[in-house]
Amino acid sequence: MPTAENRILAINPGSTSTKIGVFDDEHNIFERVIRHDLEDIGGYEKIMDQYQFRKQIILDALDFEGINVSKLTAVCARGGLLRPLEGGTYRVNEAMLADLKTGYNGEHASNLGGLIAYEIASSLHIPAFITDPVVVDELAPLARLSGLPGVERKSIFHALNHKAIARKAAAAKEKSYGEANIIVVHLGGGITVGAHHHGRVIDVNNGLSGEGPYTPERAGTVPAGDLIEMAVSDEYTKDELMKMLTTKGGFMGYLGTNDGRLIADRIKKGDQEARYIFEGMVYQTAKEVGAMGVVLSGDVDAIAVTGGLAHDDLFISMLKDRVSWIADVLVYPGENELRALTEGALRVMRKEETAKIYAV
Ligand SMILES: Nc1ncnc2c1ncn2[C@@H]1O[C@H](COP(=O)(O)OP(=O)(O)O)[C@@H](O)[C@H]1O
Ligand SMILES: CCCC(=O)OP(=O)(O)O
Numbered sequence: 001m002p003t004a005e006n007r008i009l010a011i012n013p014g015s016t017s018t019k020i021g022v023f024d025d026e027h028n029i030f031e032r033v034i035r036h037d038l039e040d041i042g043g044y045e046k047i048m049d050q051y052q053f054r055k056q057i058i059l060d061a062l063d064f065e066g067i068n069v070s071k072l073t074a075v076c077a078r079g080g081l082l083r084p085l086e087g088g089t090y091r092v093n094e095a096m097l098a099d100l101k102t103g104y105n106g107e108h109a110s111n112l113g114g115l116i117a118y119e120i121a122s123s124l125h126i127p128a129f130i131t132d133p134v135v136v137d138e139l140a141p142l143a144r145l146s147g148l149p150g151v152e153r154k155s156i157f158h159a160l161n162h163k164a165i166a167r168k169a170a171a172a173k174e175k176s177y178g179e180a181n182i183i184v185v186h187l188g189g190g191i192t193v194g195a196h197h198h199g200r201v202i203d204v205n206n207g208l209s210g211e212g213p214y215t216p217e218r219a220g221t222v223p224a225g226d227l228i229e230m231a232v233s234d235e236y237t238k239d240e241l242m243k244m245l246t247t248k249g250g251f252m253g254y255l256g257t258n259d260g261r262l263i264a265d266r267i268k269k270g271d272q273e274a275r276y277i278f279e280g281m282v283y284q285t286a287k288e289v290g291a292m293g294v295v296l297s298g299d300v301d302a303i304a305v306t307g308g309l310a311h312d313d314l315f316i317s318m319l320k321d322r323v324s325w326i327a328d329v330l331v332y333p334g335e336n337e338l339r340a341l342t343e344g345a346l347r348v349m350r351k352e353e354t355a356k357i358y359a360v
Contacts, residue, residue, distance in 0.1 A: 006025055021342065079131075080100045087138075163177075186306050192207040195295040251277065
């Protein structure tokens with residue numbers, strides 16, 4: 001076999017997992033999903049406090065697998081809550097590191113991606129990149145309106161996987177991404193439902209704090225008046241309230257775990273409460289799909305469902321029952337983010353693209 005020109009380490013820190021992969025050019029030589037339960041990460045006050053823990057498990061996994069990191073030529077990560085930007089591959093620079101550390105647009109595990117990639121890469125004198133971070137912003141002007149002057153809707157979603165899956169779904173419908181209208185439903189620790197109109201995500205729920213369906217650990221849309229009452233009650237700090245919305249809602253809040261597999265087991269054993277909460281998540285997700293169908297004026301080529309919970313047959317059959325009248329439902333369980341990150345880095349390493357510069 002010819003020797004690879006590039007060896008890329010791809011890092012994807014999610015809210016419930018850390019995923020890593022090593023690729024010799026396009027060829028995957030190692031992939032690992034490390035799932036995190038409350039015992040692992042529940043004790044950390046801030047996402048940044050998880051930095052050493054997440055970095056070390058990555059280095060340990062590589063070491064255990066006997067991967068020689070000195071052979072790496074670049075590191076590419078899913079990056080974080082930066083300022084809104086256009087899609088593409090960005091070289092990690094000082095301005096980006098500063099915004100990731102402070103969490104310019106909020107706290108999420110993907111903030112750790114660029115930071116860890118940078119530390120590993122700099123010790124090896126190789127470049128660190130992020131590709132299609134969660135703040136890729138292609139919202140149409142109408143989608144920016146919130147209804148309250150001074151509050152603008154934000155584009156915060158699983159941009160990397162949305163784009164990769166929308167391309168696949170368009171191909172399945174024998175169209176290019178630029179020709180197709182696809183609704184992508186990503187079922188991760190966060191759930192985002194986006195309207196892809198001719199290659200642009202013109203509307204999508206903010207997957208982090210306070211929009212869309214509830215999720216394995218997020219609250220999604222919460223009645224605003226009740227939330228204000230809680231906020232001014234003097235019972236909670238701002239950090240506590242943000243944590244309630246981002247890590248203590250949804251499955252976690254109602255059922256005490258963010259692990260969809262445990263909930264699936266409980267349902268199989270006849271737990272009616274678990275089934276009710278599970279169905280509530282499907283119901284809210286389906287409502288969001290309906291909303292995006294309206295955004296696309298009913299002209300929808302396919303609904304593409306992806307992410308960890310897309311492995312769950314009950315979730316998929318309940319969702320299909322509610323939305324398949326809108327368009328064909330295509331299911332792509334899991335995600336292809338490690339490969340998508342690698343391909344982003346390879347395009348730059350091969351000089352097919354120039355790395356974009358993150359500027360503030
Ligand atoms: N095979 C599976 N069956 C059911 N649920 C799953 C499966 N794999 C993952 N999940 C659940 O899907 C949810 C999101 O997982 P994942 O997409 O890996 O999240 P993230 O990347 O945000 O950490 C979690 O609740 C996880 O437990
Ligand atoms: C912040 C939007 C992306 C997101 O929710 O990712 P996870 O599902 O990995 O938490």
